[in-house]
Amino acid sequence: MANILELTDVVKTYQTTKAVDHVSFSMPRGSIFGMLGPNGAGKTSLIRIITRITQADEGRVLINGMPLNDDHPEDIGYMPEERGLYKKMKVGEHLIYLARLKGLTEKAAKDSIQHWMEKFEISDWWNKKVEELSKGMQQKVQFIATVVHKPSLIILDEPFSGLDPINANLIKDEIDNLRTEGASIIFSTHRMEQVEEICERIVLINRGQNVLEGGVQEIKQDRKKNLFRYHIKGELPAGILEGKEVIDHMNGSLTMRFTQERDSNLFLKSLVDAGAYVQGFEEILPSLNEIFIQTVREQGMTIEEPLNTPS
């Protein structure tokens, strides 16, 4: 079974609004998967279906090829967008409680928590009350609570919202480690640029519908416009741009479009031959943000909320 998660025609309706409208996608085991879309697109509704917080009205959800059942929550680690802790509980006690609710024994929970607390260098917090911790500290505790039971599927809903850069990097690194150890990770966010470099596969959701699904590189390659950027020091050789399509030229950065990809290299050669000093050369691939907006327009849909609104 190659896919850890498979959704087929999942529908969820709240009163009058269709929060999830026939969404299908599959997620290969051991991958980092991005679920992207603006606020209110239906991402959280989908996650709540996968985590068995709510039930789908229609459609099928398979985890490791099995329809969702009561044992699955123990194999899922979920960090909700709105996350909190019991303020009066001590950190160690709290983590043990959450781990035991995920089916760990007292001892296994303790071992795993100590391991993670050492990793995050917060072992001395064990007896501190949650309310004594700063917000950044609480986020570390929440992350530990999400992964403490070694789930094979980890779902992070807007994991970086409200996270300081240090913690964000820490968590990115740990996500990588967990993936290497065999976990599959879903990132759900509306900040597409944040996950561009982490995710291998993505699904784009808008208004409850699946807009686009696939590998990040393939999607970008499919939608690239043969744009290339050259960084050149000094003046351009005269007349070299004749008959070429220039998109942008300023401050020694030259952006060109070619009908054939290989023409970019020919142009590079002609630049070098003409005596220009080329410091850099790169292909410009569209960002996921651009792809999302373009795809939504092509499909004749509207976006409910502007992208990139920091939450």
Add this chain to the structure above:
Amino acid sequence: MNKLWLIIKREYLSRVQKKSFILTTLLTPLAFLVFFIFVGFIMSYESDEANKIAIVDQDNMLKKAIKDDGNTFFSFPNAPLDTLKAQVARGEYNGVLVIPPLSDIQTKDHKLFYYSDDQLSLDVENAIESAVSSRIRDHKIATMNLDPQVVESLKTSVEIDPEPIEEDGEDISSMRTAIGAGLGFIMGIMMYMGVFIYGMMIMRSVMEEKTNRIVEVMISSIKPFQLMMGKIIGVGAVGMTQFLVWIILIPMVSVLVNLVFGFEPQQMQSPGMGAPQMDPDDMQGMVMMAMQELGSIDWWVIVPLFLLFFICGYFLYASLFAAVGSAVGDDIGESQSLTLPISIPVLIAFYIMMVSVRTPHSTLAVWASIFPLFSPIVMPARLAFDVPWWQIALSLVLLIGTVIFFVWLSGRIYRIGILMYGKKVTLKELGKWMFYKG
């Protein structure tokens, strides 16, 4: 099941280990005692000023003998009224009491005159009136040449002793009725307090979880219904613990206070209020009888039944409070308007309970103790009065059915409510949530 147990444990321990819980549990019995001692002190408080009263007994009816009462001292100086008045003005006496001769030995109203610049306090006035009136009575008995013993024998104390019609029926004394009423009242009060204190505790805790945003983490591991039940059972256990501690502590503390202060409960009834002083022999007899009656009550029937009604009533109302808590989040004002519909039946039941201990077999009491929203409070109040078995059985069957229905209903509201943010909730809205799909 294992996870439900974990939740119950956390809900229980997190409360029981709190300093505030330990303090309230230990200090409440003390506070009660201090309160009662204080009230007793206030009630028995008499004017602490000494009252010196000169009596001018124009017909010498009092024979120059009258008992001093508390801080009031009487004297019979041989001086004319005007001299005495001057002495009052100088402060040697607080006042002069003039007892005019009786116009007729058979007169029933007699006016005394009191000369003073100070107002007589109600207590002192009562004391003087009763002292003088009993002396005048003696005077009349003597003047009319009556035998005091004959006069005494005119008094008859009447008491009704209920007897059963059938011969094998239980002979119930009126003492039994009083004890039953007291017992019923205590059980009713406990139910009423239990429902409110612990229901509110559950509601606040659900609101906190929702505001805290811990709830979504929780229900990704367990079902909302488990979380709600765990909370209800855990808090219920907290309540049981508290009651148990109080049941043990209150008698202990009162015994201790008795030993230390030599404090007798009778003293709390103020003698100055004109309460009839009880003959010590009578008192002892009463206590003996009360003990006997207490022993004859079927504790093995009443206590388990009370617990059963208590648990049912608790689940019924606690689940409703949980549902309200889940619906409102952090809005205290909104929670108040939504708890009102829950409080009303509890309050009505409480008032019916108060009436039911006096008339335990009235139509109102019988039907209120069968109606499931009232029965947890009203039925325990009637248990000491030999309630027919069919009534208890019918009441319990209806109650348990209602409990199951309400817990289910609250679970439906709860599971939607805890994930619903930023929406003003109305009762109509709550009604709709019951029919939402998972």
